[in-house]
Amino acid sequence: MSMLKDPSSKYRAFPTIDIPDRTWPSKTITAAPIWCSSDLRDGNQSLIEPMDAVKKLRFWKTLVQVGVKEIEASFPAASQTDFDFVRTLIEDGHIPDDTTIQVLTQGREDLIARTFESLRGAKKAIVHLYNATSPSFRRIVFNQDKDGIKAIAVNAAKLFVKYAAQQPETEWTFEYSPETFSATELEFAKEVCDAVIEVWNPTPEHKVILNLPATVECATPNIYADQIEWFGRHINRRDSVIISLHTHNDRGTGVAATELGLMAGADRVEGCLFGNGERTGNVDLVTVALNLYTQGVDPELDFSDIDGVRKVVEECNQIPVHPRHPYVGDLVHTAFSGSHQDAIRKGFAQQQPDELWEVPYLPIDPADIGRSYEAVIRVNSQSGKGGIAYLLEQEYGINLPRRMQIEFSQVVQRETDRLGLEMTAQQIHALLHSEYLQANTPYALVSHRLQEENGHSAVEVEVSSKGQGETNLHWRGKGNGALEALVAGLPIPVEIMDYNEHAIGAGTNAKAAAYIELRVNGERAVHGVGIDENITTASFKALFSALNRSLSQPEAKAA
Numbered sequence: 001m002s003m004l005k006d007p008s009s010k011y012r013a014f015p016t017i018d019i020p021d022r023t024w025p026s027k028t029i030t031a032a033p034i035w036c037s038s039d040l041r042d043g044n045q046s047l048i049e050p051m052d053a054v055k056k057l058r059f060w061k062t063l064v065q066v067g068v069k070e071i072e073a074s075f076p077a078a079s080q081t082d083f084d085f086v087r088t089l090i091e092d093g094h095i096p097d098d099t100t101i102q103v104l105t106q107g108r109e110d111l112i113a114r115t116f117e118s119l120r121g122a123k124k125a126i127v128h129l130y131n132a133t134s135p136s137f138r139r140i141v142f143n144q145d146k147d148g149i150k151a152i153a154v155n156a157a158k159l160f161v162k163y164a165a166q167q168p169e170t171e172w173t174f175e176y177s178p179e180t181f182s183a184t185e186l187e188f189a190k191e192v193c194d195a196v197i198e199v200w201n202p203t204p205e206h207k208v209i210l211n212l213p214a215t216v217e218c219a220t221p222n223i224y225a226d227q228i229e230w231f232g233r234h235i236n237r238r239d240s241v242i243i244s245l246h247t248h249n250d251r252g253t254g255v256a257a258t259e260l261g262l263m264a265g266a267d268r269v270e271g272c273l274f275g276n277g278e279r280t281g282n283v284d285l286v287t288v289a290l291n292l293y294t295q296g297v298d299p300e301l302d303f304s305d306i307d308g309v310r311k312v313v314e315e316c317n318q319i320p321v322h323p324r325h326p327y328v329g330d331l332v333h334t335a336f337s338g339s340h341q342d343a344i345r346k347g348f349a350q351q352q353p354d355e356l357w358e359v360p361y362l363p364i365d366p367a368d369i370g371r372s373y374e375a376v377i378r379v380n381s382q383s384g385k386g387g388i389a390y391l392l393e394q395e396y397g398i399n400l401p402r403r404m405q406i407e408f409s410q411v412v413q414r415e416t417d418r419l420g421l422e423m424t425a426q427q428i429h430a431l432l433h434s435e436y437l438q439a440n441t442p443y444a445l446v447s448h449r450l451q452e453e454n455g456h457s458a459v460e461v462e463v464s465s466k467g468q469g470e471t472n473l474h475w476r477g478k479g480n481g482a483l484e485a486l487v488a489g490l491p492i493p494v495e496i497m498d499y500n501e502h503a504i505g506a507g508t509n510a511k512a513a514a515y516i517e518l519r520v521n522g523e524r525a526v527h528g529v530g531i532d533e534n535i536t537t538a539s540f541k542a543l544f545s546a547l548n549r550s551l552s553q554p555e556a557k558a559a
């Protein structure tokens, strides 16, 4: 418990950046950035149990499959596992020609030497140097002034040149991160970066990467965007520099900061799949990529089997992806609430395959990321008729008429309230059966005979009555059509309010479904359903279903 009256007085607002002619707010992102996955380094270092070699290789292969072309594979000087993993990738030929391995090191010579050693024999590699530059890190961690911090970077940069020269068979790219960039005075960040690139001497043909981390996210994303725009305008040799973003999610705005940073002119994004990483995680590369996709920009990463990617990531990280995680969470292509279900069902019905995606509540077509429509709609006590109707239609070919949807949704609602659980399509179908298709008391239809002549029908039905013991009754009636004849033969006054029928399936397995809305004894109209190979039988069953349901309801008068 804080001793301060107002604990918020421990903190202060992040200062704004003086850049009144900022251009990023009116920019849009029109092309995919260079992607770099830091899962096997930043992600891995944050795990309770870091990945072993088998998991790392599985993860690496997944990243390659997804199409990430720059992959930070390890911090080779940190551990034998990390060092050996780099060796395995190189010696066993796991690095495709279009993919570049990246590794990270501090600016200490022993670590740099070991880092270059790990890369011996690589065709090409990115070696990534970092040291923190912000005032608090200068004071707390390094106990150095600005010159001391710059000297760490410059000396290490020189060592990079020296060790790289000893392995000329490799095509080297150098990357420098002023760690804690977003908390560093912009002029000083530029000063250190300018000094580093002075040593590395990049050209437009052979650029260096300057990676500008929000190591700890400490301001709103617009501030980060201002910092990136300012940096891009002021850094020396901009045409020889790739500006890279590396955001974390401490304030929950890593994706926003990255997107605004791209609008502010950055070329490259480092992050982790589904946002793994220290504390609240690195920026989620998948979300940034699929956000581009939903804006009509090809992200150049393949998430067409997003669940397959998630499985690998979850098993390697041993951290589950949250069910509400953008795009990939178990629940994100699911609608429980009634009005959402209704809108989604209508959207699917109207969506044309080659037209712009417009299904309400679904920012992306689930099929584009390997998800199926069946999982889209789920039913619980918040659900309405739309979702129920959709599931019956998709799973069982049962197309409930609109008014019956309303009635049946109340039946489902009672059941979900009773269970307190979600209902599957199978359970809903079983409920439809027990409520409508097994509604055979007090009168069960045993058989019927139908004669039709000149548009006139004569019907005789045999009915088993459970009213006073089990007796078999015979009812006869005539009318213009089978149903009218049956109604005429009933000893109870009924009125058909609505009737619908359709086929379920096709060919020899096809069945007929009939739906009737019936008013019995002048009471409230209720629905009945009949399903049979024969359409007349289906319609008779539907009528008996409605009759029995009406007579079984407390307010209905006995016949």
Ligand SMILES: CC(=O)SCCNC(=O)CCNC(=O)[C@H](O)C(C)(C)COP(=O)(O)OP(=O)(O)OC[C@H]1O[C@@H](n2cnc3c(N)ncnc32)[C@H](O)[C@@H]1OP(=O)(O)O
Pocket (backbone or CB within 6 Å): 042, 045, 075, 077, 078, 079, 105, 106, 107, 108, 111, 130, 131, 132, 141, 142, 152, 179, 215
């Ligand atoms: C934001 C990030 O994610 S940065 C990456 C962080 N990742 C990791 O640290 C994971 C791997 N790291 C490790 O396993 C270890 O830190 C090692 C093996 C690299 C080094 O371990 P150690 O030698 O015990 O040193 P440690 O990391 O504690 O650093 C302590 C010293 O390095 C200095 N140092 C820290 N960072 C840097 C740097 N980037 N460049 C140069 N020196 C540095 C510190 O000032 C400190 O110096 P001091 O001992 O004189 O006070």
Ligand SMILES: CC(C)C(=O)C(=O)O
Pocket (backbone or CB within 6 Å): 042, 104, 130, 177, 179, 180, 211, 213, 214, 215, 216, 246
């Ligand atoms: C090493 C740097 C890029 C880092 O991981 C960070 O600042 O978060």
